[in-house]
Amino acid sequence: MELKTHEVAKELGMAPRTVRKWVQKYEIPCRKNDYGHYVYDEEALARLETLKASGEVAGAMDVAFGTDIKEVQVENMSAxxxxxxxxxxxxxxxxxxxxxxxxxxxxxxxxxxxxxxxxxxxxxxxxxxxxxxxxxxxxxxQTPIKKIEPPLIFDQPPQQKRRNVFRSIFGL
Missing domain, CATH: 1.20.5 (Single alpha-helices involved in coiled-coils or other helix-helix interfaces)
Structure with missing residues (x-):
């Protein structure tokens, strides 16, 4: 039987972080998987249960945060x-x-x-x-637009009439 950290923590009623700290602090033998996570066997679980029950860590304060409940649980406060x-x-x-x-x-x-x-x-x-x-x-x-009146025909200079090219050549 091999358990992961969160499973062991749930079984012991403590925070996963506390379980990891105890494994490191008290040098509990357990192996790590390919991802570097602790895997606990029955012997490691028994040692953790013994540590929890012993007076050696009974005064320690462990804070666990529940996943669904946002309340802080304080464990092992028998000081x-x-x-x-x-x-x-x-x-x-x-x-x-x-x-x-x-x-x-x-x-x-x-x-x-x-x-x-x-x-x-x-x-x-x-x-x-x-x-x-x-x-x-x-x-x-909105400003009024000034009407621009078209120029009168008489205001423009008279245009010279062009004579037909043939008439000018032949003098007709």
Whole structure:
């Protein structure tokens, strides 16, 4: 029986990341497949179950994120007196990380809003220019057009009549 990391994590009720960290930290023998993913046999599973049950890692705080549920699950929080300080320190670190992440998200949101405002301002300026051009065209169309009267025949200089070429040669 060979299991993948997410299957082992589901069976043990912990995060896949925690399982991988324990394999590395406690040097649990398991092989990797062609893609470099851990493959667990029964012996590795038994060692992981033993580690979870032992007091060696009982005070550790593991955070697992459910795929469907967006809630953070905190496991193995049975802390002793001496582990209380370590737990408080970890909690403080997590709190700082959450507040830093919130600041980053707020900053990113501000940047997005600023960009959108600049884009909208640019679009408004372009539309304003188009409206101005249309108003000018409309004004030109509304101005009365002066009627251009055709010139009178008498206003033109008289054209010389051409004589027929044959008449001029023969004198007729």
């Amino acid at each position: 002793r007196n001496e582990d209380g300080k370590a737990l408080e320190h970890r909690l403080q670190i997590l709190t700082e990380r959450v507040s830093r992440t919130e600041r980053m998200v707020q900053q990113k949101a501000d940047e997005v809003v600023s960009y959108q405002l600049l884009q909208q301002r640019k679009e408004i300026e372009e539309l304003t220019k188009k409206v101005d051009r249309l108003e000018k065209m409309l004004d030109q169309m």
